[in-house]
Amino acid sequence: MILKVEKVGLGIETEDKLLNSLVENGKSHYPNEFGGFLVGYYSDDNRYLHITNTILPKSFKASKCSFERSTKGIKKKLDTYYKETPQKFYVGEWHTHPDNSPIPSMTDISAINAIINNRNACLANPVLLIIGYSKTKVDFGFYVWFENKLYRYE
């Protein structure tokens, strides 16, 4: 899947296989929300983001309308990805909205701000993927934070 934010000229590319596995993982926690870390790399001109992998949290709390994850136990996996060629790293977060649309909540936007303002995160343009799903339908909402605004890829 290739998506772009025309207004700012940034794109993402991701494999359907990865998206399917996120959906399966998310659905397995129904009716609660679930999520994880997104891993990938930028193109040479830094205009495309290739999302290649996810790391699932080992420690998390979830309900129908909230999801809290921690980074316990993921450092080793991040290091491994960082040593690969191309070098892959943490690029954002994903989570589900069971029986709901993939529209970011205020909590989601606060989370993005927390990433921007976290010195160790080192990300100026974190990506947020929300998977809204019901029994019959799955919707992906990909977002990127760019110059103090959240843009949706289309």
Place this chain on the structure above:
Amino acid sequence: MDKSLHLNTVIKTHQITKEKDLLDKHIQKKNEVKEALEKEYGNNVYAPFNSGSYAKNTAINTKFDFDLVSPFKRNAFGANGTLKEMYEAVYDFLYDKYKNDAEVRKQKVSIGLEFYADSDGDKIKIDVVPGRELNQDQYKDDENLNLYVYYKYGNIAADSERIKTNVQSQISNIKDRADKEKDSIRKIIRLLKVWKNTKYNYPSKSFFLELITIKAFDNGAMTGSLWNKLKTVIEYIKDNITNDGFTLKDPGNSSNDLADTLTDSEKQQLADDMKNMLDRIEENDENIKTYFPENPKFKEEDKNSYNTNGGMPVPPPKLNFG
């Protein structure tokens, strides 16, 4: 597609400062012609001045119009000299001086100098507009001038001898209004000039487009995005230009009606073009690029990119989502 975003890019790629070298050449050549006129006519001419779009800050970089107004004294061509004699004398002088360097042409109210391409391939165009004060030594008080109409100008007959106007008022009217409305009026004027430049030899003068844009702004609330404002102006032109009694007063002389600079069929053509433009853009947003193209010479690729602040990014320890 975000039409306003595109229009802003169009304006950006048409910024006159992007053609600094060409602009400097025009300014230099304009000064040369000005000095030549002053040398030739001495005390019979007041200081010639630039009245083109550059003076009004509505210029675009694909068409420089440098209009050099030469205000002559009433008796410069004899106590009984006519405006026609003034026009012919200035033409003869410019032709003799520049015939080896430029095409020298008689135009509607001006004499066009199109200098042959220089080593960079650049052609410099200066239009000299001869004007004469109404009475001896009156110009410094009222800045009024009579212009000679060399050939048919819309509904104004050829050889009609005179258009009385005040060019300084024309410049300041447009400049002041554009300044007051911040950038809105100026942006719309520039966009309409970009559109006009997509046509070959379109009859409506830039001055006409400037005035009708201001009149559209005066007509009602101009709100919303850049595209909304442009659309409102286009609709205003479409709906009004062919109406009986529609006038465009010359800020330099309210007796002059700039609507007369177009014939009835030229007005109809303008109204039809405005309608077609709106219809095509309504059908498909992308068509806006045909009517308002970017200047390909300065088209910039989006420079935005993803950024990390160095080092391996590490997620914040705890995050909540909802």
